[in-house]
Amino acid sequence: MSSYGIAATGLFTAEVWRRAGLDQAELFGTGTGRFMHACFRLFARATGPTLPDFLRRHDQNLLWRHRTLTEWLVSTSPDIVVELACGYSPRGISLAKRMPSLQYYDTDLSHVIARKLSRMRTTTLPTNYHTQSLNALRPHILETILPNREAHAANTAAVISEGLLLYLPPQQRETLWKNVLEFLRRFRSGYYSFEIYPANGFLEVGRVGQWYAKALSLLTGTDVLANLFVNVDAALAAICAIGFTDARVVATNKPCHGAAAQCAVIEATYRG
Secondary structure, rough: OOOOOHHHHHHHHHHHHOOOOOOOOHHOOOOHHHHHHHHHHHHHHHHOOOHOOHHHHHHHHHHHHHHHHHHHHHOOOEEEEEEEEEOOOOOOHHHHHHOOOOEEEEEEOOOHHHHHHHHHHHHOOOOOOEOOOOOOOOOOOOHHHHHHOOOOOOOOEEEEEEEHHHOOOOHHHHHHHHHHHHHOOOOOEEEEEEEEEEHHHHHHHHHHHHHHHHHHHHHOOOOOOHHHHOOEEEEEEHHHHHOOEEEEEEEEOOOOOOOOOOOEEEEEEEEE
């Protein structure tokens, strides 16, 4: 993320959510996001049928990811949800309004939370919706979300991250996963859901996939291709090796003519 605000990729994604009419997404529309999206639409029209399917359907793919993670979250019926690196996601406010018994915590770096709160000042926030500034890579930081004396009141916890792991090098990803597992161990049962982009899905579309990864790397300051898992099985094995009880694929977004999944939503489970 930028030191000065929401990352460019986050502003673009927030514009996709706004254009799709997602609940509460209008709060987070920005001029930068609209400009970036307009440029992308012009590029897509200019390149026409030569553009690979995964780029022509870029908006649909982002919406599929968001909706799949949201549907998974609702299906687990947790008592508490912690969303990591929430950015301008409208999910927390929307679900907190729909599910009054749910305690929802949107978390991100302090400057991101400050900007998000500024944009939410025009709406009435539900009492079960919370924001917290934190760096999820710091040891034991998730312990600050719910004091130990309150943890027993929530039997099931869920942690969710969207659009985060693609930009974390392997060592940071492992640190994040260990922190999530440490947090979930405080509850009777816990779930963590996230998406991955397997390398075989990126590379299946050839040079365009590599160029796309390089563009994301320039925008985010990390080597995206080096952060990818080879395939879905490698991701499942890696998170189970951290100490989660088990892991499974919730859904995959697979192109019509491709052999490899371009995005997979994964659930990791902890049972005490």
